[in-house]
Amino acid sequence: MTVLGAGLVGVATAWLLLNRGYPVCLIDPAGAGEQAAEAGTRAALGLLMAQVYRRSSGRGWRLRQRSLQLWQQWSDQLAQQGSALPFRPGLLQLASEPQELEQQQRLVQERSAKGFPLRSLSQEELVQLRPQVPEGALGGLLSPLDGQLDPIASRQLLLQDALSRGLELVSDRAEAIAASSGADRWQVQLASGPRLQTPWLLVCAGLASAALLEPLGHQRPLAPVLGQALELQLPAGCDAELWPGSVLWQGINLVPRPGRRLWLGATLEPDLVAGAPGDPAALEALRQLQGHAPDWLLAATPLRQWQGLRARPVGRPAPLLEALEPRLLLLSGHYRNGVLLAPASAEWAADQIAAGP
Ligand SMILES: Cc1cc2nc3c(=O)[nH]c(=O)nc-3n(C[C@H](O)[C@H](O)[C@H](O)COP(=O)(O)OP(=O)(O)OC[C@H]3O[C@@H](n4cnc5c(N)ncnc54)[C@H](O)[C@@H]3O)c2cc1C
Numbered sequence: 001m002t003v004l005g006a007g008l009v010g011v012a013t014a015w016l017l018l019n020r021g022y023p024v025c026l027i028d029p030a031g032a033g034e035q036a037a038e039a040g041t042r043a044a045l046g047l048l049m050a051q052v053y054r055r056s057s058g059r060g061w062r063l064r065q066r067s068l069q070l071w072q073q074w075s076d077q078l079a080q081q082g083s084a085l086p087f088r089p090g091l092l093q094l095a096s097e098p099q100e101l102e103q104q105q106r107l108v109q110e111r112s113a114k115g116f117p118l119r120s121l122s123q124e125e126l127v128q129l130r131p132q133v134p135e136g137a138l139g140g141l142l143s144p145l146d147g148q149l150d151p152i153a154s155r156q157l158l159l160q161d162a163l164s165r166g167l168e169l170v171s172d173r174a175e176a177i178a179a180s181s182g183a184d185r186w187q188v189q190l191a192s193g194p195r196l197q198t199p200w201l202l203v204c205a206g207l208a209s210a211a212l213l214e215p216l217g218h219q220r221p222l223a224p225v226l227g228q229a230l231e232l233q234l235p236a237g238c239d240a241e242l243w244p245g246s247v248l249w250q251g252i253n254l255v256p257r258p259g260r261r262l263w264l265g266a267t268l269e270p271d272l273v274a275g276a277p278g279d280p281a282a283l284e285a286l287r288q289l290q291g292h293a294p295d296w297l298l299a300a301t302p303l304r305q306w307q308g309l310r311a312r313p314v315g316r317p318a319p320l321l322e323a324l325e326p327r328l329l330l331l332s333g334h335y336r337n338g339v340l341l342a343p344a345s346a347e348w349a350a351d352q353i354a355a356g357p
Contacts, residue, residue, distance in 0.1 A: 090245020
C-alpha cells in the first residue's frame with residue numbers, strides 16, 4: 001500500500017493499515033520532520049466536535065461519532081504501549097443570543113434522551129468559572145466527551161509508532177500518478193527521479209490532491225480556506241486549564257494549553273486568494289474576542305501567531321472519501337474537521353482495501 005501525504009489523515013491511515021498487517025509506504029516531502037507551514041495539521045487547533053454536532057443523522061454525524069470512538073480506542077491501545085495521546089476532554093459552547101441558547105437546550109434534551117452526556121450550564125454557573133468567560137454569555141452547553149487533541153503531537157506519536165511497526169517513510173514529493181499497464185498496480189513518479197509501483201494508492205495530500213488527480217480525469221477542486229491562530233501567555237494566577245474544557249464563543253475557539261497558555265482561533269474565515277497573507281485586522285479582532293475580551297485576556301502576552309489552509313471541497317460535501325478507480329482511494333477535503341475525522345477516514349480506507357478492488 002502506498003499513502004501520499006503525511007498530514008494527520010495520511011499518518012492515521014498508514015498507522016491503521018500497519019495495525020491490520022499490511023506493508024505501507026508513506027510519501028511526503030517533509031518525511032519524519034515538520035510539515036510545511038501552511039499544512040492543515042500543523043495549523044489546526046485540534047477540537048473534536050462530535051457530540052455537539054447539530055445534525056443527528058447522515059454521513060457527517062456517523063463519521064464524527066465513529067471517529068470519536070476510534071480516537072478513544074487508539075488512545076487506549078497507545079496507552080497500553082506506554083504512550084499517551086494528548087487529548088483534553090471537554091467542550092463548552094457559550095450562547096450569546098437567546099436563539100442560540102434555545103438551540104443548545106433543545107440539543108441537550110434530544111441528545112440526553114439518546115444517552116449522550118451533554119448538559120446545559122446556567123448563566124450563574126458560567127459566572128463562577130475562573131478565568132472568567134466572556135461577559136454576555138447567556139448560558140452554555142457542556143459536552144464532556146468531545147474535547148481537544150494536540151494535532152502535531154498526535155501526528156508525531158502515530159508516525160513514530162508506525163515507524164516502529166515497519167513503516168517505510170519516503171521523504172519525497174509525488175510528481176505524478178498513473179495506472180501501470182496491466183492495471184493491477186499504480187505508479188508514483190517521485191520528484192527525485194525514481195518511479196514506485198504499488199497495488200493500492202491512497203491520495204491523502206490535502207490541497208495538493210486535486211492536482212495529482214486531475215491528469216487522470218478526476219476533477220476534485222479544493223478551495224484553500226485560511227485559518228489564523230494565536231498563542232497567548234496568560235497573566236499570573238490565570239489558568240484556562242481550570243475550565244471544564246475548550247470554550248467556543250461566537251465562532252472563536254479558546255483552547256487551554258499547559259503552562260498558563262491559551263490558543264485562540266476563528267472557525268470561519270474567507271477563502272484565500274493563493275499566496276495572500278493573513279489579515280492582521282482579523283487577528284486583532286480574534287485577540288479582542290470581537291470586543292468581548294475579559295480583562296485577563298487583554299492582559300495576556302502574545303507568544304506566536306500562525307496560519308494554515310483548510311481544504312474545502314468545491315461542490316461536494318467534506319470530506320472526500322472516494323474509491324475513484326480500482327485500488328485508487330482519495331481521502332482529502334477534510335476542511336474544518338480533519339483532526340476529528342482522521343480515524344474514521346482511515347477506517348473507511350482500510351475497509352475498502354479489505355473488501356478488495
Ligand atoms: C487554523 C486551522 C484550525 C483548524 N482547527 C481544526 C480543529 O479544531 N479540528 C479539526 O478537526 N480540524 C481543524 N482544522 C482542519 C484540519 O487541520 C485539517 O482538516 C487536517 O489537518 C487535514 O489533514 P490532511 O492530512 O488531510 O492535510 P495536511 O495536514 O495539509 O497534510 C497534507 C500533506 O500532504 C503532503 N503533500 C502535499 N503534496 C504532496 C505530494 N505531491 N506528494 C506527497 N505528499 C504531498 C504535504 O506535505 C502535507 O504533509 C483546522 C485547520 C486550520 C488551518
